[in-house]
Amino acid sequence: MQRWDRLNERQVDLLRRIADGDDLSTAEGVPHRGSARALQSRRLVDITRKGGTWRATATESGQFYLQHGFHPEDPAHVARPSPTQSTAGGAGRQPAAGSTASATVTLAQQLIDQLAQGDGVVRIEEPDEQTRARYRRAIHAAKQHKLVPDGCELRHTGRDRGDIVVRLYDKTNAASNGWDAFRIASRHQTTIDEEIVAALQKNPSALTVSADLLPRALEFVRLLAGAARSRGHRLVVNTKGARPTLSLRLEKSQRAVRISEEYDEVPHVLTNDERRRQKRQPWISLPEFDRVPSGRLVLEVNRAGYGKPDTWKDDKRTTLESRVHKIIKEVEAGYLADQREHEERERARREETERWERRKAEERAQWEQVKATATVQAADKLRTDRFRAAFDNWVAADAIRSFCTALEASALADEASVENLEEWVAWARNKADRLDPTINPAMLAEVDFDITPRPKDLAPFMGEWSAERPEKAYRSEETRTQYADILAYEKTWHHGMRGNPQAWRWRS
Template sequence: MKKTLNERQLAVLEWVGKGCPEGTAPTYKASCQALQNRGLVKVSRRGGVWTAVLTDAGSHYLAHGTYPAPKAPTRALPIPRLPKVTAPSSSPGVPQQPRKTYTDQLLEELEASSGRILKSGPDADAWWNRAASASRSGRIPKTKELHWQRLREGVEIKLVDIPEWRLAVLEPVAVPARLTRPHAVVQAMQKAKQPLGLTQPVQQRALRIVHALVTTVERNGHTCAAGTVGAGPRHNRRLPHDPHFTIKAQGQTIEFRVVQEKDRSEHIATDKELEEAKKSSWVRIPRYDYTPSERLRIELSGGQWHHGSQWVDSSECLLEEQLAEIVHEIGLRGEAAERKRLAEVEEARQRRLRWEAAMAEARDQYAEDYRVRQLESQESAWRRATRLGDYLDAARAHVTTLPPGPERMAAEEWMQWATEHVARTHPMFQQLRFPEIPEPRADDLKPFLRGWSPYGAY
């Protein structure tokens, strides 16, 4: 059984189906041979001209996402003649409905199942490729996007809403041609011996970009401060870097660094390097040389990122054209920090309420436990007093048998004290009422708090 095409092979097949437009030919030509081995593409080179066209199987795969069904093998047996059956013709004037594609089927299933479907079984891999094709088809609503992933049960496909911040229309940031009244942060950079650690050709452009950025964010209500304005990049990227300047957006501090990109070229070893490497085995000749370029990169750190954490000059988009997205990123990080702060405040409030409820319940349970202990103490005192009373009855009967004299007088005095003592300690001779509950200490409440601390909401 032929394997399902991966995403790159499917992209190459679509490229051939569009007539092999220019732009990606050097990378796609190498992949066409694999498609030709599968019978989906026919490649030829005549007269020095390279061409590639779809086969019938390739057209079928683009339309349906699967290989065409294999034809049944023919047998060398006489085929009986069957009566001719005429197929019913369609009614004249009634247009035929176009065939439903897999993209249409996928979108209909997602709409019927609240934006999530799970494909399992032998066709799961095919639906993975169909989801990728549907995502590139341009038929997904502009406010939604298609997500798909492999799960243990199969391939999950979801149609989700695009976050509002990704649909926002950004206002361009104007970069001045000259710095007539630079921002205080830029003035601190200008006083450095080598501003931002950059080379001379790109310093002025970098300062104008920083000026446009900080003045724009200050108009949005944020604050800016200069950092280590004369430091260049460290050799070890794993070590923390000091920021060139910081911006505080709604309590979130965001650190910025302006870095100069470098061009890499093959290193040509000098005679001295070759001689040293020949003498010492530990000497290593570098493979590449790195030279500063005129491209700049802005790096951000701190807070929850949305668009990204770095923006780089490129041939398609200069850094000046990306400042609007950086300003938007600063605002988004500030809003995320404020939401987090409010959530933490609410969580602390809810935790305090739960702690107060736990403390109130612990006090009630402590009071109930104290009453039970008092009741048990009274019951124990009653049993003791009852036993003593029985004993005193027997002792009094014995005293009456004693002859008059000092011994009987001493016994009667003892009986009188013992009787008074039993009367004082007997609970039935005392007033029965609710006991006064003493103020509990922290250790008294711990057994009833179920993990909470008696000293605070933690």
């Protein structure tokens, strides 16, 4: 099937429905999503899951198909000459080289737009050689014409074989480091039914079945691949490594597939060696049952999460082959259920994040309000401490001078004693002058009035909050007592108090 093959009436009706605005996001649209994915593989429909919502929209190629009745890439129409070309040179002339270059640049721009609007990945499944060459040229043109957004780089695999996968990477995103592993793995993957069966015939270790059941298992793989393809999915075989692996690709997800054989248990028949051994060692334990191949196939398809496969088996009335199309639909249903569960988890996670952010914003607002009040109080305390120190020094200087005067008045008549006392008084008056801010105003004048409190200055006024970040702070009983003393001490002093200084020390 080529991308430009004609659509059937049902597909045209669905394409027109999507073009008219139905994005199939409602429950009524779920049954049509498989067909929409088939239209996506023809580049007639874009499918996204942004915001956790399934949305289908018609592309420019889809609009073109509805208007003209054929795919814009249909070679039968692309190669058809225009009326001007027919008049000038006859009906068999090919499009000019400039027209081909223009089409390549147009495809390159469409590719970049699709990458930018989606999740940064575009996959072209099972391209023929002509399509592969067109995309090679388009990718080259995107780089040559600088269509790649700034800060991004374009990478692709599938140049010669396999699916073409194009990715748009942010250069600063560390996820691009995994590109080489992805590119190498892609070389060993195929979704072509015949190649899948051929790979498993060459190395059947991916099918854990007996030799007698192997031909039937290979035929079931062929039927499973066809049924998946009919619903817009792909069965994938990866031959990298010693043992091939199977998986089902549904949209952007791949689910591991395991095909095995069910075993029956039959009573164990003792061999002659076992009988002799049992006589020599009667305490040994021999198996009660043996497991033997049953000839019944088992299919397991992983679900989202670890160790949650869906399982289908042959039963007495039907085989897996007769139910293969139903199985694919059930896989789809499981995939959609996983998507809904994932979306529900994401919604719950977003709501929890929003609640956490609201709670943190409220806490920050409370903290900032407490901190603003504490800043005013702490700054006032620092000013009070500086002013109080100057005031106490002034009171102390005044008291020293009064004391010196009293000493002079009570001086003895002894000349030697008077001379010694005068030295003491002179020394004390010098100390008083050094203490007195009215004589040495730099003590206060050089202290900045607009003091910025440090966290340790704020802490006594922050209550239960930390002074450094918007969170509650643990404080020991000793610290709480210390802060309470600081707050009480602030209320016991004012600048009108006179008398003995609260604390002063002689300074040398």
